[in-house]
Amino acid sequence: MSDSRLSPVPDLPPPPPRLLTGAALFLDFDGTLAPIADTPDGVEVDDDLLALLGRLRDRLDGRLAIVSGRSVATLRDFGFGQFLLAGTHGLELAEPGRPIEAPARLPAINEAEAAFQTFASGKPGVLVERKTISVGLHFRGAPQWGRQAGDLAAGLADRLDLALQPGKMLYELRPGGADKGSAVRALMRRAPMAGGTPLFIGDDVTDEEGFAVARDLGGAGILVGVPRATLAAFSLEQVAAVRHYLAQGVAGTD
Numbered sequence: 398m399s400d401s402r403l404s405p406v407p408d409l410p411p412p413p414p415r416l417l418t419g420a421a422l423f424l425d426f427d428g429t430l431a432p433i434a435d436t437p438d439g440v441e442v443d444d445d446l447l448a449l450l451g452r453l454r455d456r457l458d459g460r461l462a463i464v465s466g467r468s469v470a471t472l473r474d475f476g477f478g479q480f481l482l483a484g485t486h487g488l489e490l491a492e493p494g495r496p497i498e499a500p501a502r503l504p505a506i507n508e509a510e511a512a513f514q515t516f517a518s519g520k521p522g523v524l525v526e527r528k529t530i531s532v533g534l535h536f537r538g539a540p541q542w543g544r545q546a547g548d549l550a551a552g553l554a555d556r557l558d559l560a561l562q563p564g565k566m567l568y569e570l571r572p573g574g575a576d577k578g579s580a581v582r583a584l585m586r587r588a589p590m591a592g593g594t595p596l597f598i599g600d601d602v603t604d605e606e607g608f609a610v611a612r613d614l615g616g617a618g619i620l621v622g623v624p625r626a627t628l629a630a631f632s633l634e635q636v637a638a639v640r641h642y643l644a645q646g647v648a649g650t651d
């Protein structure tokens with residue numbers, strides 16, 4: 398988000414556990430519920446996390462959703478199928494056990510993927526992530542290619558009329574028309590999230606739209622990780638602190 402509403406690097410307080418009482422809780426996945434790994438497939442979701450989220454969802458009368466840049470199909474493969482899901486940066490929505498609400502994969506995404514594959518070929522550490530309706534170009538394993546990866550992705554976004562989604566050592570191309578903020582807005586109009594106070598926890602720039610809408614709807618954002626310009630009102634320093642915070646919500650302490 399390039400937004401004048403972003404505050405300079407702030408010294409944010411930790412979130413009080415009482416915010417979880419009555420919350421409609423929106424949780425980012427990578428970097429928030431699981432630590433960043435070298436590759437997209439290197440992330441592991443442990444049973445303790447799933448059990449913790451299940452208990453918290455029950456305590457919140459169902460008002461817990463995962464809002465991720467991953468596709469819904471991938472989130473389900475990770476074991477999150479029992480939760481309300483918004484995938485591909487808000488383009489996909491899915492209730493547990495229900496069909497995924499999503500646009501079709503565009504031919505332009507296939508064209509972008511082919512261009513990414515050509516770029517990645519012969520560059521160890523550069524990785525193309527094929528996703529359901531989008532595609533990612535990762536350079537965590539070869540940061541020296543980051544600038545050229547960004548130039549390529551920006552050029553393709555212009556030419557193919559796709560949205561450019563920067564991430565952590567990653568450029569993604571996807572259809573426009575939604576973001577994590579629009580997903581929060583859409584889910585807040587529906588059961589079971591409607592009636593709660595939105596609380597969005599995330600680490601990446603793509604989570605800023607979620608923080609913004611949570612704040613606009615009377616709630617707040619919680620930034621995970623290194624301080625930066627943000628619309629979040631609170632911060633937690635790492636994934637372990639997020640889990641500890643969520644566990645306090647289950648216990649009902651404040």
Ligand SMILES: O=P(O)(O)OC[C@H]1O[C@H](O[C@H]2O[C@H](CO)[C@@H](O)[C@H](O)[C@H]2O)[C@H](O)[C@@H](O)[C@@H]1O
Binds near residue numbers: 426
């Ligand atoms: O919205 P999120 O749940 O945070 O998903 C954002 C992207 O996360 C993944 O990439 C990031 O995590 C990888 C695993 O830790 C890491 O290797 C990569 O460098 C990060 O950018 C995922 O692969 C993407 O599809 C998500 O959009």
